[in-house]
Structures are given as C-alpha cells and as structure tokens.
Amino acid sequence: MRAAIVSRPIDSAALLAEVATPANGATVLFTGSVRESSDGRTVSGIDYDAYEAMAAEELSRIVSETAERFGTPHVVAEHRIGSLELGEISVAIAVGHPHRGAAFDAARQVIEEIKLRLPVWKQELFTDGTRAWVDARVNAHAPQP
Amino acid sequence: MTVRVLLFASWADALGARSVDLDVADDATAADVLSALDARSAGAQLPRPALAVNRCIVPPHARIARGDEVAIIPPVAGG
Numbered sequence: 001m002r003a004a005i006v007s008r009p010i011d012s013a014a015l016l017a018e019v020a021t022p023a024n025g026a027t028v029l030f031t032g033s034v035r036e037s038s039d040g041r042t043v044s045g046i047d048y049d050a051y052e053a054m055a056a057e058e059l060s061r062i063v064s065e066t067a068e069r070f071g072t073p074h075v076v077a078e079h080r081i082g083s084l085e086l087g088e089i090s091v092a093i094a095v096g097h098p099h100r101g102a103a104f105d106a107a108r109q110v111i112e113e114i115k116l117r118l119p120v121w122k123q124e125l126f127t128d129g130t131r132a133w134v135d136a137r138v139n140a141h142a143p144q145p
Numbered sequence: 146m147t148v149r150v151l152l153f154a155s156w157a158d159a160l161g162a163r164s165v166d167l168d169v170a171d172d173a174t175a176a177d178v179l180s181a182l183d184a185r186s187a188g189a190q191l192p193r194p195a196l197a198v199n200r201c202i203v204p205p206h207a208r209i210a211r212g213d214e215v216a217i218i219p220p221v222a223g224g
Contacts (some may be wrong), residue, residue, distance in 0.1 A: 048223075051218070054200040079223060117221065119221055119223075121153055133155040133219075133222075135155055135221070
C-alpha cells in the first residue's frame with residue numbers, strides 16, 4: 001500500500017511493477033491524463049492546486065480503505081500537482097489482486113473516491129489564453145469525466 | 146482570537162493570498178469562520194466551500210480552537 005502527492009512526472013509502469021507479485025493473477029492500472037477539450041473548449045494544459053498535507057492523508061485513507069475492502073495490500077496511487085501539459089498523467093492507480101473482478105473494482109473505487117474527497121483543484125488553461133477553475137463550474141448532475 | 150485560514154484555488158485567487166487572518170469570537174464555530182470569509186470576499190462569485198479543521202472536514206457547528214489548522218475546501222476537482 002502506498003499513496004503520494006507528487007510534483008514530478010508519474011511513472012505508471014513503476015506503479016504497475018509495484019503491485020505485480022506471483023500471488024496476483026490480475027493487475028490493473030488506471031491513469032488519468034490531461035484531455036484536449038472541456039465542454040467544447042480547447043485545452044492547452046491544467047494547473048493543479050492542492051491542500052498538500054490533507055491530500056496526502058486523504059489519499060492514504062482512500063488507499064487503505066480500498067485495500068481493506070478488497071482484501072489485498074497491493075494498492076498504490078499517485079496524484080500529481082503543479083502545471084501539466086496535454087496528455088500528461090495527473091493520477092495513476094495500480095491494484096494487484098488474485099482475481100480480475102476485484103482488481104478492476106478496487107481501482108475504480110480509488111479513482112471515484114479521489115474525485116469525491118481529495119482536496120485537489122484544477123484550473124484549465126484554454127488555447128484562447130483564458131483560464132478557469134473547475135470548482136467554479138461544478139454541477140453535481142453533469143456527466144462525470 | 147485570530148484564526149489563520151488557508152485558501153485554495155478560486156478562493157486564493159479572489160482574495161489574492163494563500164491564507165487570511167480572521168478575528169473571531171473565542172467560541173467561534175466553523176459557520177462563524179465561513180461567515181467572516183464571506184464578508185472578506187463580498188462581491189466575488191465563489192463556489193460554496195466546506196471547512197477543514199486539522200485536515201478533516203467539519204460540520205458547521207464544530208468549534209474552532211486556538212491553534213487549529215483551518216482551511217477552506219472549495220468543491221474538489223482532482224483526478
């Protein structure tokens with residue numbers, strides 16, 4: 001089990017290797033990355049702000065809750081903060097489990113809890129030179145990214 | 146007492162700082178701190194935040210104690 005808020009590029013292959021053991025018949029890697037469009041506007045990058053001390057604690061809680069629920073210690077997650085360019089990985093989650101169903105479900109739980117609970121905020125930078133905090137446009141009924 | 150409140154994202158931009166010192170009553174609650182913040186940010190279109198005390202979200206009636214680490218948590222947008 002490991003969780004970290006980082007300000008360097010995420011090495012997703014390293015996360016996958018961290019959870020791969022002979023006991024695990026299944027390993028799942030999820031990555032979230034900077035998408036080129038948002039609500040029809042063209043994005044050039046994202047700046048991530050965070051309450052780092054709380055985010056580190058909360059991500060650790062999410063990882064340990066997930067590990068306990070699915071019965072595997074092989075859950076790792078990293079969330080990057082700072083300025084990211086198009087296509088760069090902002091979040092990576094790797095889960096190793098004896099069986100595929102639980103591995104997929106555990107990875108899904110981690111990303112969904114991150115979306116709900118992690119004190120991290122993104123400011124989208126658009127190609128027209130404007131920028132906007134995503135928090136100011138939150139709509140609980142909007143489709144999830 | 147004086148409470149230092151950490152600010153993030155749109156709230157940090159609107160108030161032009163990463164933290165703000167507020168004078169509140171010694172028996173102030175989270176709701177009192179949020180009201181004092183509203184007064185500071187009057188006019189700004191900001192999303193409603195929650196309040197974290199010592200890195201946990203607290204309900205509006207929670208008491209703030211001297212020395213607590215207090216932070217506003219706008220609607221989160223990680224991932």
